[in-house]
Amino acid sequence: MEWDWSAVGDFMPRFWDGLLVTMQALVFGALLAFALGLVWAVAQRSGPAVVRWPVAAVTEFVRNTPLLVQLFFLYYVLPEWGVTLSAMVTGVVGLGLHYSTYTAEVYRAGIDGVPKGQWEAATALSLPRTRTWGAVVLPQAIRRVAPALGNYVIAMLKDTPMIFVIGVMDMLGEARQFASETFLTVEAFTVVGIAFIVISYPASLLMRALERRLVR
Secondary structure, eight states: OOOOHHHHHHHHHHHHHHHHHHHHHHHHHHHHHHHHHHHHHHHHHHSOHHHHHHHHHHHHHHHTSOHHHHHHIIIIIGGGGTOOOOHHHHHHHHHHHHHHHHHHHHHHHHHHTSOHHHHHHHHHTTOOHHHIIIIIIHHHHHHHHHHHHHHHHHHHHHHGGGGGGGTOOOHHHHHHHHHHHHOOHHHHHHHHHHHHHHHHHHHHHHHHHHHHHHTO
C-alpha cells in the first residue's frame, strides 16, 4: 500500500471545513455542559425536594444512556412532538446535555469541598443565599474543579464524531464522504486521527499544568 500525498492535498480543504464544524460543536457543547451542570448541581445541593428528586432522576437517566441514543432521540423523535432542531443544534444540545450530567457531579464535589466554616461565616454575616453562592461558595468550588472540567472537554472532543450520524459534517463526516468518493480511506482517516491527537494531547498537558497550579 502506497501513501498518496496528492490525496492528502485534495482532502485538506474539506478537512478544514470539518475541523471548524468540530470545534464549533465542541465549544458550544462545552459551554452548555458547564452551564447546565452548574444548574443541576446547585439544584440538587440547595433546592427543595420537589426539585432535587426530578433533577437527580433526569441526570441519572441521561448519564446512563448512550450519547448516540440521545442524539437519535433529539433528531428523530422530537420532531414527532413538534420540536425540530437542525443537525448542528441537535449535536450541540446532545453533547451539552450528556456531559452536563458529568460536570454536575464535578461541581457537586467542588461545592462539598468548600470548608464548612465558609458557610457558617456567610450565615453569620447574614448574606443572602444568592450572594453566599455567587460570592463565597461557587468561586471556591469552581477553582477546585477547573482541571476536572477541562478533562471532560477533552472527552467531549473524542465524542464529537458521533454527531456525524445525524448528518453533521465534522472531521469524520468529511473523511467518510471523501473516502466514499475516492476510495482513499487511509489518507483521509489518518489525517483525522492525527488531528485528534494534535488537539487532545496538548490540551491534556495543559489540564495537568492547571491542576498543579491550582493545588498549590
